[in-house]
Amino acid sequence: MPPRSHSPVPALDALKRAGLLGTAAQIAVLDYLQRTEHGHFSAEEIHRRIAAGGDRMNLSTTYRVLGQLVDAGFVANVPLGKHHSLYELNTGEVHDHLVCVVCGRVEEFSDPTINRRRVAIAKKFGKRFVGKTLALQGVCADCTARAHPTRPRAK
Structure with a gap:
């Protein structure tokens, strides 16, 4: 880089x-x-x-x-x-992404287990891992809360 x-x-x-x-x-x-x-x-x-x-x-x-x-x-x-x-x-830093499919917010993360698996998978197929990003998709806590607001319990 x-x-x-x-x-x-x-x-x-x-x-x-x-x-x-x-x-x-x-x-x-x-x-x-x-x-x-x-x-x-x-x-x-x-x-x-x-x-x-x-x-x-x-x-x-x-x-x-x-x-x-x-x-x-x-x-x-x-x-x-x-x-x-x-x-x-x-x-140059290996990291991945969590992407909210509702609001589009992107959070970066790095996981040593995922990083080791990338290298192992590439080796299994006769390749040398040189880098690629992973984007996991989900719904963030803010969007989940907006879609399902907590209601006060009836007494």
Whole structure:
């Protein structure tokens, strides 16, 4: 994983070392993710926030660039089901995600047992584990409470 940068020049250098062209769109997306507090963002949200900062880019370009940055290892993709993903800066730390299917809140966790099983499963199939995220889906406590509020008991 390349070092975090707060200016386009180091981002450009890192992109070029990874075999990418270092286009303005690649720099804008990588720079945004590096400057932003760690989080999980949809492509649409990344696109909207970059546009709000004055950079012009098509949404389709944002999707294409995110794919390139995922392939190059700069960004991690958190799959949330058919045709929907969130993206986060790849920090190199192996972790997984719990995603609320109601409100979309994402919680990160790391479990040593799951991490060991990943390596064992990859080895069983003759592969070397290099990383992949796991997204478990459920309903968070807040959404559960809203759907099933507690009622005072009758006396």
